[in-house]
Amino acid sequence: xxxxxxxxxxxxxxxxxxxxxxxxxxxxxxxxxxxxxxxxxxxxxxxxxxxxxxxxxxxxxxxxxxxxxxxxxxxxxxxxxxxxxxxxxxxxxxxxxxxxxxxxxxxxxxxxxxxxxxxxxxxxxxxxxxxxxxxxxxxxxxxxxxxxxxxxxxxxxxxxxxxxxxxxxxxxxxxxxxxxxxxxxxxxxxxxxxxxxxxxxxxxxxxxxxxxxxxxxxxxxxxxxxxxxxxxxxxxxxxxxxxxxxxxxxxxxxxxxxxxxxxxxxxxxxxxxxxxxxxxxxxxxxxxxxxxxxx
Numbered sequence: 001x002x003x004x005x006x007x008x009x010x011x012x013x014x015x016x017x018x019x020x021x022x023x024x025x026x027x028x029x030x031x032x033x034x035x036x037x038x039x040x041x042x043x044x045x046x047x048x049x050x051x052x053x054x055x056x057x058x059x060x061x062x063x064x065x066x067x068x069x070x071x072x073x074x075x076x077x078x079x080x081x082x083x084x085x086x087x088x089x090x091x092x093x094x095x096x097x098x099x100x101x102x103x104x105x106x107x108x109x110x111x112x113x114x115x116x117x118x119x120x121x122x123x124x125x126x127x128x129x130x131x132x133x134x135x136x137x138x139x140x141x142x143x144x145x146x147x148x149x150x151x152x153x154x155x156x157x158x159x160x161x162x163x164x165x166x167x168x169x170x171x172x173x174x175x176x177x178x179x180x181x182x183x184x185x186x187x188x189x190x191x192x193x194x195x196x197x198x199x200x201x202x203x204x205x206x207x208x209x210x211x212x213x214x215x216x217x218x219x220x221x222x223x224x225x226x227x228x229x230x231x232x233x234x235x236x237x238x239x240x241x242x243x244x245x246x247x248x249x250x251x252x253x254x255x256x257x258x259x260x261x262x263x264x265x266x267x268x269x270x271x272x273x274x275x276x277x278x279x280x281x282x283x284x285x286x287x288x289x290x291x292x293x294x295x
Contacts, residue, residue: 049156052194052201052226053234054111057254057270057288060222060238062203063162063194065152066113072294076107078272079288082281092282095133101281104128105143117152127180143181144174148188161195172212185212190220201226216245226258234258238270248278254288266292 055061058078066072082101084092095101109123123146131137148168156162168188174181190207202225209218221241228234235257243249256270272286 044158046158046196046198048196048198048201048228049158050162051196051228052203053258053266053268053292055290056203056224056226056236056258057238057256057268057290058252058272059220059240060203060205060224061164061166061190061192062201062224063152063154063156063164063192065117065150065164066111066119066294068113068116068118070113070294072111072292074109074290074292076105076109076288076290078105078107078286079103080105080283080286082283084282084284086278086280086282092277098132099134100130100132102130104130117155118150120147120149122147125181129179131179137179139175139178139180141175141178141180142173144170144172144186146170150192156194156196161193163194164192166190166192168209182211182215184215186210186215187212199228201228216247218245219243232260234260236270248280250277250279251275256288264294266290268292 050064052062052064054064054066054072055074080103082095084094086092105125105127107123107125109121111119111121113119125143125145126141127139127143129137129139146168148166150164150166152162152164154160154163166189168190170186170188172183172185174183176182186209188207188209190205193204195202203223205220205222207220207222209220211217219241220243222239224236224238226234226236236255238254238256240252240254241249242252252272252274254270254272256268259267261267268288268290270288272283272288274282274284
């Protein structure tokens with residue numbers, strides 16, 4: 001699994017990064033071939049190119065960056081309700097009456113466009129546990145803070161998708177004994193591929209996570225379909241595949257919407273629906289809310 005995911009991420013990056021740097025758009029004029037001017041290429045772009053958000057509901061992101069010298073702040077609030085437990089022989093059953101295992105998370109993320117097609121982001125997550133099980137846990141506090149750099153290495157054109165790569169670091173700020181993340185640092189690499197058409201856009205993200213202390217590695221495949229029927233209200237559906245070494249995997253679908261209610265502002269809401277899982281605990285349906293502001 002580890003080798004397959006590494007190859008998937010690297011091959012995806014290389015296969016889409018190479019062509020644009022090898023070819024330029026040309027036109028025939030008599031016996032000479034002249035490159036089209038940047039201004040003309042820009043004018044020929046379809047008006048809906050790049051008309052999508054930087055991130056969607058839980059994990060999927062687009063190839064878009066915040067823009068040079070721009071700043072954005074987002075607050076993501078998510079609820080988990082692990083209402084089922086895996087049976088010894090397979091399948092799941094509801095928790096014992098009177099028991100529950102829930103968590104609220106709130107993640108504040110700030111992005112700054114420090115250069116053209118680049119931004120750096122810092123995220124601070126807080127978790128609020130409500131585990132009323134045989135091992136009660138009401139811990140609240142900081143989980144694993146993170147920082148990442150995003151590079152939009154290929155700008156989207158009429159025929160080519162936009163492509164970005166992210167390099168992440170998760171700080172060892174969690175507390176494993178209190179179920180607030182982990183006390184190990186970790187690295188992550190992801191690729192974002194985005195292509196827009198008149199009424200919709202598609203987005204694809206392979207990703208891979210490994211820890212500093214050789215803990216379980218994680219593979220991710222995320223994607224999204226964004227519909228743009230109006231300038232201010234966009235329905236969307238997100239897909240997430242998550243696989244943790246020696247622990248299990250899960251497949252989630254998140255239908256939701258993005259509402260651009262004022263200039264520079266947006267509100268996102270979705271329902272996380274688990275369609276398949278092999279983990280010990282299963283949360284069949286959760287909710288996600290995001291508030292976003294850009295300057």
